[in-house]
Amino acid sequence: MKKIFLVLIVFYSLALSNELPELGSSSDSIISVFQEKKIRIQLLYQANLSPTVLKDPEINAYMEQLGKKLMNKSSLISTDPISFFIIQDRTINAFAMLGGVIGVHTGLIYAANSESELASVLAHEIAHITQKHLPRIIEAQSKDTFKTSLAMVFALLVARSNPQLANAAMQTAQAAAVQNTLDFTREHEKEADREGLKILSKSGFDERAFISFFKSLDEANRFSAGAAPSFLRTHPITLDRISDIEDRIKQIPYKQREDDLNFFLVRAKLQAFEGDPNTSINSLKTNIQNKSGVNQDAEYFALSYAYLRGGKLKNAQEAFHQIKHLRRLSPMVNELEANLLLKNQKLKELEQHYQEALLIFPNYKAYIYGLADVYLRTHKNKEAILLLEEYLSIYPLDANLYKLLATAHSKNRSLYKEYKNLSEFFYYSYDLKEAANQMTSAINSADASFYDKAKAEQRLKEIQAEIRLYENVQ
Ligand SMILES: [Zn+2]
Known part of the structure; x- marks a missing residue:
C-alpha cells in the first residue's frame, strides 16, 4: 500500500515537472487519436x-463481459477499445x-x-x-483558459482513481483549477444519462435500475453523511436529472429480468477476500442462519472461500457441498472446487x-491459467506449452x-523463447520499454537460431517504433 503510494507520488511529481509533452496546440480541433x-x-x-487494482481473473472477466455486452449496443465502433479495471x-x-x-470501485459493485443497477452505471460511464x-x-x-499540460491532465486522471492522491493533487492551486475544469457539466450528465439509458435498454437490462440506483445512492449519501461522496461529486444527481430519466422510463414497458447468478458470486468472492477472514466467516454464518443475505447460494460460496482463506x-469443503449442484450453471463454482x-x-x-471444466465452459480464462x-x-512442461x-x-x-x-x-x-514471451507479457501489460529490453535479450540469447534472431529483431523494431511514436505525440 505504502509502496504504490510512493510510486504514484514519484510518478505524479514527474508528471508535474512537465516530463510529459504538452497538450496539442490550440489549432487542434480535438485531442488526437494518438x-x-x-x-x-x-x-x-x-x-x-497498483496493488489496489484487482487481479482476480474471474472478476475481471465478468466485468469485461458485462462491459462488452453494453459496448456492443453503444455507438462505439469496434476499433475503439474500452478497458475496465476494478479498484479495491x-x-x-x-x-x-x-x-x-473506465475505473470501478468495489464499493460500487x-x-x-442487481446486475441491472451495476450495468446502469457502466452504461452511463460508457456514454461519457x-x-x-x-x-x-x-x-x-x-x-479559452490557459495552456494545460497533458501531464497535468493525466496526473489528475490517475488521481481520480485514488482519493488520497487526489488530495495531494489539490494542494497545488494550478492542479485544483484543472481538476475543477475536468468535472462534467450538468449538460454532460444529462447526455450521459440519455445515452446510457439507450445502451442499457438495447442490452436487455431493466431500465428502472437506472433510477433506483441513483436514488439509493443519493439517499445513502444523505443518511450516512457522505457514503457516496466521490461518485456524487463527479456525477451530481439533481432533481432535474432524475425527472428527465423518469419521463423517459415511463414510456418503456416493464420487463422482468432474472439476475445472473455470477453477479451474486462476484460480489460474494469480493466479500470473502476482504478484511479479516474470521470476521467474514462470522457474518456469513449469521446471514445464512437468518437467511438475511440477498442470495443464499452466494453466501455459501463466500463462506467456503472465507474458510479457505x-x-x-474441512469447513470450506462443507460449505462448498451446499452449492456443489450449481457446478454446471456457473463456472465460478467449478473454480472454487479447483481451489x-x-x-x-x-x-x-x-x-x-x-x-x-473446460469442456463445460470452453475458453474460461481462470481454467486455462489453472x-x-x-x-x-x-513438471509437464510440454503439455503446458501446447495448452x-x-x-x-x-x-x-x-x-x-x-x-x-x-x-x-x-x-x-x-532462453530465447523465455525472453520472447516475457517481452510479449510486458508489451501486453503496457510496459513497452521493458518489452523492448526483453526482446533485446531474446536476440542476444545463445540458443537463438538465425531465423529466431531475424524474427525477434523485426518485433523489436515494431515495439521501438511504437515507443517513438508515443514519445513524439505532443
Ligand atoms: Zn457522469
Missing part, C-alpha cells in the same frame, strides 16, 4: 502496477477517463442491488466516452477437474498467457 492512445497505455500501465476501495465510485478507460465529454472539456480549456479446509483441490494438494484430480499452473507444478499456445490463438492479447508460457520455457531452459 494522444488518447498514449494516455490509455499510461493509465493501464499504472493500473497494472469501499467508497462508491466509477469514472470514465481518456483513452476509453457492493452497492448495486462515446459522447467524448472529456476531450471536449480539455479542448475547450486549451482554447482462514486455512479451515479446494489445490489446497488439498490433489494435483492429479485437479488436472482432470480443469480438463472437464490448468497451465498444474502442468507446471507437475498455452492453443489458447494464445484465441486470446492473442492476454498478458498472463505469455507469462505462463515464459515460465514453461524457462523450466525447459529455452
Whole structure:
C-alpha cells in the first residue's frame, strides 16, 4: 500500500515537472487519436502496477463481459477499445477517463442491488466516452483558459482513481483549477444519462435500475453523511436529472429480468477476500442462519472461500457441498472446487477437474491459467506449452498467457523463447520499454537460431517504433 503510494507520488511529481509533452496546440480541433492512445497505455500501465487494482481473473472477466455486452449496443465502433479495471476501495465510485478507460470501485459493485443497477452505471460511464465529454472539456480549456499540460491532465486522471492522491493533487492551486475544469457539466450528465439509458435498454437490462440506483445512492449519501461522496461529486444527481430519466422510463414497458447468478458470486468472492477472514466467516454464518443475505447460494460460496482463506479446509469443503449442484450453471463454482483441490494438494484430480471444466465452459480464462499452473507444478512442461499456445490463438492479447508460457520455457531452459514471451507479457501489460529490453535479450540469447534472431529483431523494431511514436505525440 505504502509502496504504490510512493510510486504514484514519484510518478505524479514527474508528471508535474512537465516530463510529459504538452497538450496539442490550440489549432487542434480535438485531442488526437494518438494522444488518447498514449494516455490509455499510461493509465493501464499504472493500473497494472497498483496493488489496489484487482487481479482476480474471474472478476475481471465478468466485468469485461458485462462491459462488452453494453459496448456492443453503444455507438462505439469496434476499433475503439474500452478497458475496465476494478479498484479495491469501499467508497462508491466509477469514472470514465481518456483513452476509453473506465475505473470501478468495489464499493460500487457492493452497492448495486442487481446486475441491472451495476450495468446502469457502466452504461452511463460508457456514454461519457462515446459522447467524448472529456476531450471536449480539455479542448475547450486549451482554447479559452490557459495552456494545460497533458501531464497535468493525466496526473489528475490517475488521481481520480485514488482519493488520497487526489488530495495531494489539490494542494497545488494550478492542479485544483484543472481538476475543477475536468468535472462534467450538468449538460454532460444529462447526455450521459440519455445515452446510457439507450445502451442499457438495447442490452436487455431493466431500465428502472437506472433510477433506483441513483436514488439509493443519493439517499445513502444523505443518511450516512457522505457514503457516496466521490461518485456524487463527479456525477451530481439533481432533481432535474432524475425527472428527465423518469419521463423517459415511463414510456418503456416493464420487463422482468432474472439476475445472473455470477453477479451474486462476484460480489460474494469480493466479500470473502476482504478484511479479516474470521470476521467474514462470522457474518456469513449469521446471514445464512437468518437467511438475511440477498442470495443464499452466494453466501455459501463466500463462506467456503472465507474458510479457505482462514486455512479451515474441512469447513470450506462443507460449505462448498451446499452449492456443489450449481457446478454446471456457473463456472465460478467449478473454480472454487479447483481451489479446494489445490489446497488439498490433489494435483492429479485437479488436472482432470480443469480438463472437464473446460469442456463445460470452453475458453474460461481462470481454467486455462489453472490448468497451465498444474502442468507446471507437475513438471509437464510440454503439455503446458501446447495448452498455452492453443489458447494464445484465441486470446492473442492476454498478458498472463505469455507469462505462463515464459515460465514453461524457462523450466525447459529455452532462453530465447523465455525472453520472447516475457517481452510479449510486458508489451501486453503496457510496459513497452521493458518489452523492448526483453526482446533485446531474446536476440542476444545463445540458443537463438538465425531465423529466431531475424524474427525477434523485426518485433523489436515494431515495439521501438511504437515507443517513438508515443514519445513524439505532443
Ligand atoms: Zn457522469
